[in-house]
Structures are given as C-alpha cells and as structure tokens.
Amino acid sequence: MRISNYRSLVGVVAFSLFALGGCVSESSSDDTTDSTTESSTTDSSTDTDTDTSTDTTTDSSTDTTTDTSSDIVLGALDPTMFVDGAFTSNEIVDCTLSDGTETQCYEIVTTGTPAEQTPGPFCPRSTTDNDPADVGIWFDESGTDGIVDLTGNYIMDLAVTYNDSNWKLYDENTLEVFVTETLESCDGAAQPNVEDEFKQHCVECSMDYLADLDVTATYLIPVTPQVADTTGSVSQVGVALNGTELSAPAPVDDILGNYTIAAFDDCGGHINLHQGYHYHAAAGGCAEVGTQDDGHAALLGYALDGYGIYGMRDENGDEATGLDECRGEEDDVRGYHYHAASPGENLFIGCFHGKTVASDTDAGGPPAGGPPNQ
Amino acid sequence: MKFQCTLVKKLLVLSAFTLLLPASYSYAHSGSTGNEPWKACTAKQKSQACEYTGAHDERYIGTCQSISLHMMCVRNQPIIQSTNKHDTQIEAKTMVKATVEAKVEVKVKEVPEAPEGAVKDSSK
Numbered sequence: 001m002r003i004s005n006y007r008s009l010v011g012v013v014a015f016s017l018f019a020l021g022g023c024v025s026e027s028s029s030d031d032t033t034d035s036t037t038e039s040s041t042t043d044s045s046t047d048t049d050t051d052t053s054t055d056t057t058t059d060s061s062t063d064t065t066t067d068t069s070s071d072i073v074l075g076a077l078d079p080t081m082f083v084d085g086a087f088t089s090n091e092i093v094d095c096t097l098s099d100g101t102e103t104q105c106y107e108i109v110t111t112g113t114p115a116e117q118t119p120g121p122f123c124p125r126s127t128t129d130n131d132p133a134d135v136g137i138w139f140d141e142s143g144t145d146g147i148v149d150l151t152g153n154y155i156m157d158l159a160v161t162y163n164d165s166n167w168k169l170y171d172e173n174t175l176e177v178f179v180t181e182t183l184e185s186c187d188g189a190a191q192p193n194v195e196d197e198f199k200q201h202c203v204e205c206s207m208d209y210l211a212d213l214d215v216t217a218t219y220l221i222p223v224t225p226q227v228a229d230t231t232g233s234v235s236q237v238g239v240a241l242n243g244t245e246l247s248a249p250a251p252v253d254d255i256l257g258n259y260t261i262a263a264f265d266d267c268g269g270h271i272n273l274h275q276g277y278h279y280h281a282a283a284g285g286c287a288e289v290g291t292q293d294d295g296h297a298a299l300l301g302y303a304l305d306g307y308g309i310y311g312m313r314d315e316n317g318d319e320a321t322g323l324d325e326c327r328g329e330e331d332d333v334r335g336y337h338y339h340a341a342s343p344g345e346n347l348f349i350g351c352f353h354g355k356t357v358a359s360d361t362d363a364g365g366p367p368a369g370g371p372p373n374q
Numbered sequence: 375m376k377f378q379c380t381l382v383k384k385l386l387v388l389s390a391f392t393l394l395l396p397a398s399y400s401y402a403h404s405g406s407t408g409n410e411p412w413k414a415c416t417a418k419q420k421s422q423a424c425e426y427t428g429a430h431d432e433r434y435i436g437t438c439q440s441i442s443l444h445m446m447c448v449r450n451q452p453i454i455q456s457t458n459k460h461d462t463q464i465e466a467k468t469m470v471k472a473t474v475e476a477k478v479e480v481k482v483k484e485v486p487e488a489p490e491g492a493v494k495d496s497s498k
Contacts, residue, residue: 139408140408140429141408141410141428141429141430142429142430146408146428231439233439233440233441233443234439234440234441234442235441235442235443248441248442249441249442249446252408252409253409318452319452319453320452321451321452323450323451324450325421325436325437325439325448325450326439326448326450327448327449327450341448341449342453344408345411345434345449346408346411347411347441347446347448349448350436350437350439350441350448350450351439351440351448
C-alpha cells in the first residue's frame with residue numbers, strides 16, 4: 001500500500017471517529033441504537049505433423065543451399081516444417097555430440113529476423129497509450145499466463161507494482177515514456193550493467209539497427225535425435241519455425257534492477273544487437289504454425305537436441321499431463337517432443353532429453369543473457 | 375437525526391471501501407518480480423521436486439532444473455488454479471454488490487427524507 005493511501009486511510013478514520021462521535025451523542029440523546037459494523041477489505045486480484053518421409057528437400061528460403069536429404073525418423077526435425085525465409089541455408093554436415101558420438105546434423109543458418117512476422121510494437125510512447133494493440137507485453141504474475149500488456153497505465157504504476165518508489169519511466173509533465181529510441185541507448189540499456197543515463201527506460205531496439213551488424217546464427221541440430229544418458233542443461237533452447245532463436249530465460253532481475261523494462265512484443269520476442277530478434281516466451285501463438293490434425297498443440301520449433309517443441313495447450317485449451325522433467329512426452333504421431341511452458345514462466349523447456357552438439361562446436365548466436373540474480 | 379447518522383455511517387463505509395479497494399488491488403500487484411521459480415530451487419539439486427505459488431494462488435509443480443547454469447523450478451504438471459481465486463472473485467463481487475446495494479439504500483432513504491418537509495408543507 002502506498003503512503004498516500006495510508007494518509008487517506010488515516011484521514012477517513014479520523015473523520016469517521018469525529019462523525020460517529022457526533023452520532024453517538026445524538027443517538028444517546030435520541031435514545032436510539034443503530035450499530036453499523038462494516039469493516040472489510042477485498043483483494044480484487046483476478047485474477048508437424050512430423051511424419052516420416054524420405055528424401056526431404058528443403059526449400060525454406062529462396063537462397064537456401066539444400067542437400068538435406070535424409071530419412072526423417074519419428075520426432076526428428078523436419079526441414080519442411082519451417083516457414084519460407086526462416087533460414088538462409090540448411091545443410092547436413094558431420095557433427096560431434098556432447099558424448100563424443102559422431103553423427104550428422106542440420107546446419108541451419110538464420111538471419112536474426114523472423115520470417116513472416118514483423119517485430120513489435122514494444123514500448124508505449126506515452127502514459128496515455130493504453131490500447132493493447134499499440135504496445136507489447138511484459139512479465140507480471142498478475143496477468144493471464146503471467147504476462148500483461150505494457151500499457152501507459154502499467155508504466156505509470158511500476159512503483160506500486162514493484163513496491164519501489166524509485167521507478168520513474170515517464171515524464172510527469174509531458175507524460176512521455178522514456179524509451180531507448182537510438183542505437184546508442186538500445187545498446188546501453190540492453191545489457192547487464194546499465195549506465196545511469198540508460199536506466200529508467202523502457203528498452204526496445206529497432207531492426208534497423210541490425211543492418212550493419214552480423215546477427216546471423218548457425219544451429220547444429222542432430223538429424224536423428226539420440227536420447228541422452230542424463231538430461232542436459234538448457235541455455236539457448238533451439239530455433240522456431242520462423243527462424244527465430246528460442247532463447248534462455250530473460251534476466252528479469254538484472255533488467256528490473258536497472259530500472260528498465262525490456263519490452264517484448266505480443267509474440268514474446270524482442271531485439272538486441274547480438275542476437276537480433278529472439279523469443280523469450282511462446283506468446284500469442286505467433287510461432288505455433290505447425291498445426292496438428294489430431295488437435296494436439298501446434299509445433300513451434302525445434303530444440304537443439306533435434307526434438308520438436310510444441311505449444312503448451314492443445315486445440316481445446318488443455319495442457320498435456322504426464323510431462324517428464326524436461327517438459328517432454330512421447331506419442332505415436334510425434335514421437336518424443338516437448339511442450340513449451342506458459343509465457344510468464346520465462347522458459348520453453350526444462351532440459352534436453354537428447355544429446356546436443358558438443359560445446360566446442362556449438363552453434364548458435366551468443367548466449368541469451370544470464371538468469372536473474374539470486 | 376437518526377436517519378442523518380445512518381446516512382453518515384453508510385457514506386463513511388462507502389468512502390472507506392472505495393479507499394481500501396484500490397489499496398488492496400495495488401497490494402495484489404506488488405512484488406511481482408517473477409523470482410519464485412528460482413527461489414523454489416534454492417539449495418536444491420537437479421531433479422528434486424519443487425513448487426511455487428503464483429499471484430493468483432495458482433500452484434506450479436515440477437522439478438529443479440539447471441537453466442543457464444542456475445537452478446530453476448520447471449513445471450511439468452498443468453497449472454493448478456486456486457479454488458481461492460474463485461472464492462476471492464465471489465467475495466469481490468459480493469463486496470461490490472453490497473456497495474451497490476448500500477448506495478441504493480442510501481438513495482432510497484434520501485428520497486422520503488427530502489419530500490418529508492414537502493408532505494408536511496402540503497399537510498398544512
């Protein structure tokens with residue numbers, strides 16, 4: 001509760017006592033009894049079909065180098081599931097898995113730009129920008145699936161939300177929201193150690209800033225997934241069907257500790273100068289383009305061990321039961337596969353069920369930032 | 375005079391309710407840092423059971439996993455929605471309903487109070 005609320009409450013109590021005192025004396029004089037005891041508060045919280053096929057030819061991109069012919073086993077990556085333009089090349093190459101196993105991998109090269117999706121919007125420009133269609137989202141337990149629309153009102157309420165009066169992401173006079181609107185401020189705010197001048201900003205970066213930067217990513221994913229003896233730890237997760245990186249959890253504590261909000265668009269992604277556009281959450285169903293004939297949740301991408309990652313809910317809105325600790329399960333249609341967590345959980349899967357490529361030949365872009373401080 | 379006191383009390387209850395409602399609403403939103411999955415696995419080993427509670431008292435149950443080199447509670451069961459959420463909503467709706475009824479009652483009592491003089495006047 002804010003101090004101003006306490007002051008108001010004290011005022012009301014004082015006034016109440018004064019007024020009631022008058023009533024009591026009047027009541028006495030009138031010899032009447034009218035006891036009203038109504039004291040209550042309320043918490044108003046609300047609340048690929050990866051069928052087995054042979055001789056697969058990949059044509060996801062116009063400039064794709066394709067020689068990805070293989071026998072796709074149940075549950076394995078199917079290059080035809082990627083949307084057009086998801087990658088610039090996809091070849092099968094020799095690779096070594098983390099346990100030393102020599103095998104073959106898809107070498108998928110992406111651009112840091114999602115195919116068939118325009119990133120944004122992210123931050124509101126004014127505290128009066130309250131149309132959800134004009135703003136992005138942010139993690140907040142109070143919202144549905146742990147996310148809320150990053151509206152101007154939400155920006156105004158940050159001090160209350162985080163119980164920290166230092167939050168001030170807007171100009172009280174102009175109502176303008178402080179947004180990183182230059183490459184310099186984007187770079188300065190989108191990192192663990194934010195300089196003072198870039199604190200108190202809603203952080204967003206433009207795709208235009210990436211024009212002269214190399215944000216391509218190369219993913220080495222086993223053609224045939226191999227179950228690992230022990231599950232593997234997750235950092236970078238995999239790649240979405242539109243070529244977007246499925247990143248490690250956003251470092252929320254670092255972000256908030258610097259009085260910044262690293263806004264996501266409605267798809268759960270945002271931009272930085274190292275990875276380009278990347279997802280931290282499976283939000284809005286944007287990446288879930290691999291619809292399933294049997295009502296199963298749609299395929300949204302592949303993990304680095306080669307298994308598919310599907311949405312959290314099926315077409316009836318139900319979650320899968322009986323998931324293992326990696327958030328995976330197996331069925332006759334898809335073989336072993338994962339289900340993404342809800343957007344607000346800030347993760348996709350819990351661990352790698354299968355073997356991934358050895359770290360010294362690890363593919364992909366730079367790490368997606370550390371986890372929250374503890 | 376008795377009616378005036380009743381009216382004052384009703385208004386005071388309404389005022390207090392109006393003030394307390396946003397206060398409790400704000401409280402419900404405070405501290406929403408999303409740290410619970412990490413806190414739930416403090417001093418726990420990989421694959422150990424864990425759980426935490428969300429803002430609406432919903433429960434997240436899973437196991438501790440190493441995510442970006444830190445132990446984090448990864449849910450592997452469907453989110454368990456709290457029955458308290460339903461109760462809370464009912465409670466909130468009841469409070470709103472009570473407030474509305476109180477307002478109506480006040481207005482109803484105001485109506486005969488005002489014409490009372492008129493009646494007296496007309497009886498003259």
